Amino acid sequence: MSDAFPGNADRDAPHDPAAPEDESELAVEGALRPGSLAEFVGQQKVRGQLQLLLDAARIQQRPPDHILLSGPPGLGKTTLAMIVAYESGRPLRLSSGPAIQHAGDLAALLSSLVPGEVLFIDEIHRMARSAEEMLYLAMEDFRIDIMVGKGAGATSIPLDLAPFTLVGATTRSGLLPNPLRDRFGFTAHLEYYEPDELERVIARSANMLGVEVPPAARDEIARRSRGTPRIANRLLRRVRDYVIVHGDQSTTSSTSTRGAAGGRAATESDVHAALDLYDVDAIGLDRLDRAVLDAVVRRFRGGPVGLSTLAVTVGEEAETIESVVEPYLVRIGFLGRTPRGRIATPEAYAHLRVPQPGEAAIFDDL
Template sequence: MEENQHVTSDQLLNENEYSLERSLRPQTLADYLGQGKIKKELAIYIEAARLREEALDHVLLYGPPGLGKTTMAMVIANEMDADIRTTSGPAIEKPGDLVALLNDLEPGGILFIDEIHRMPRIAEEMLYSAMEDFYVDIIIGQGDTAHPVHFPLPPFTLIGATTRAGSLSAPLRDRFGILAHMEYYHKDELKDIVLRSASVLQTDINTKGAYEIARRSRGTPRIANRLLKRVRDYAEVKGEGVVTEPIAALALDLLRVDHEGLDIVDQKFLSTLIKLYNGGPVGLNTLSANIGEEVDTIEDMVEPYLLQEGFIQRTSRGRMATAKAYEHLELAHLMTD
């Protein structure tokens, strides 16, 4: 007897959202906008591996969050015409989890581990032989019956992604043959990404509207796509459905994202640094307690862009606000010699 399958509206909505998110991701290096240096190098390495009919060397993608590391991993898999299995460092709780993932790979397959710096050390150590010689040694049984088993693996490619390359141990980092530093995007690159995403979302937008979103997106495609969706909503309700520069500016002002891309957390971070601590230096733990954000969140999500754009400096004594931060918040009168 056949069972009736009932799909709820929530399930359908989730599937549509997932499908939509996937459609925003480029599928090939040619479609991938930005990261020109990395793409140029990867194109050579991928072509060489295909000519030799070998698995691509292991790849480490590192840089701030939201720059397209996961997307790049998917693009590499597509270019290599390889199956890809995805996981994250925290999801690998014990060596057996890693063995199951590796065992599931076909020859030439790709294992993508996001947040690889958060993988347990015991699982990381198992990766050494897997990456270098394509085998793992596992212990079968317990007590007197325990014995090692040499478990061969097919040639595969490990792609690791991390926001903290410095947190990786040297033995693991050294086993990656291809190191790719993902950098913040230029405003023109983000404008093109916004225009492409708007086309996928069937959103009417002009070039100036796309640029207004791009310049407030902190150099990050993920943020650009998120802001585009909210500006689209604003345009449909408050405008005529067209994302223009004035509509984008009004929507983003409503979201409290300023013309430099700083959001409420960034502004609070700088304001606290200046008003409570005379611009610093002040320790990160102190700032974290003051603004109510976790230290990891500040280090991964807030500081990289503020450092990149010259709003703060890191010193041995703590964080310091620059003259640009005072001027941006219109607090120049509080500057001290």
């Protein structure tokens, strides 16, 4: 839901051919965010746990415990942080791990918080180590130690902080040091969404965008959204744009086929045409995904192939391949990671309609 639920874009975010390109697009994403746990679609277990935590804090009239949200990009971590602040009746401060590269950066941020404020740090695993160590004491005792001077004359001055709630978000929880992870009172892992949950996200967003999307079209968008609400909402907006540009209102005067904005409703054919235009195939693979898969299957005969060789072959950075492309291909069973390199699975051959080595070509007649 980070599109209904957009999170902060960074190098760990999934490659998305329909990604926002300007501030107006980001503003639309923000408008689609659910404002409360009741409006938040999916993540039922996490929602119930958060509701209990917030209700207990409200009854005891104290700030909620610190919260760590982990999981792949685009599932709603930023939105849940905003909901925590809203349902607690507290102000919200937004920051990110890459922006906190020195202990002084964190000290300035923490010392400016008002009592009860919710501090959200996105990609918290990318904070500087010195800042992480300062955060230990701040989370536990609401205090930090400021070092004044250098060398033998250096002095530590304690600074009391206003009680606050830290909400940390990470796509790589394994990179967090144990002392930091242990100081969170509640840790939640967000899972990929099921197709029916994505359809509910799309239906809600379509209503807010003023476009009618029948069930068949919603199902098609959901199947291409990689289990991620952020991507579902972006693909929905591309379908909306296609309908606005190519819609023929003169042939769709029936109210049953007209969208809320006055144009015709998006059909399944519109979804196919719009997403094919953006190189998003039937299971959500985009141009870069297919380039990687095609290189492993065709050029390296199924692998194994090393990451750096693969990156050079497709013209991308190795880090992009490893953190952006591979996770989804591995998750759907198209790519395997071995000590010798990446290998393609039989499912990958079938998707590309390429016979496996030693197999007869049987795809021509399909």
